[in-house]
């Protein structure tokens with residue numbers, strides 16, 4: 001009788017074992033695939049010219065700031081230049097400012113040294129490697145003088161301004 005029972009259950013056990021093993025094989029094959037980063041079989045532009053971010057640059061502001069806040073404001077408001085408005089509130093005449101970054105309308109009250117602001121605009125990754133703020137100096141978006149101008153502009157911002165929320169029912 002006992003032998004008989006074994007005969008009945010044995011094929012089920014074998015089948016279960018087989019299922020388990022095949023599952024393990026599939027999982028390990030998938031793992032092997034995930035670790036295989038060799039994508040040469042599929043040529044693409046990014047493969048031929050992998051764009052790596054430029055390394056973080058530390059800079060020292062030399063001499064007096066010599067920045068022009070009027071030019072700095074223009075740079076901060078111009079899309080193809082600083083485009084700071086896209087992420088920061090600056091002044092009431094800055095239309096549709098973004099709020100991804102902190103409100104800078106009172107940055108001049110924060111007693112930030114020129115050197116700090118200069119480095120922050122040159123390459124904010126020195127402080128926060130994960131920042132989404134573009135490294136304006138490192139990536140040559142702004143020149144040294146343009147960054148000096150923007151720093152001079154930020155130092156003049158001393159009046160807190162919070163844009164009103166969009167009107168109810170307004171369609172953008």
Ligand code: HEC
Nearest residue numbers: 082083084086087100101102121124128131132133134150
């Ligand atoms: C794509 C969005 C983006 C753009 C464009 C941008 N920033 Fe920022 N900025 C941020 C974010 C986000 C932070 C918050 C801290 C961080 O993530 O580095 C920040 C932080 C700062 C700070 C520090 C503020 C504080 O009080 O701690 C300053 C100063 C600053 N930005 C200036 C500028 C200036 C000047 C420009 C234009 C030349 C600019 N940012 C453009 C996203 C941006």
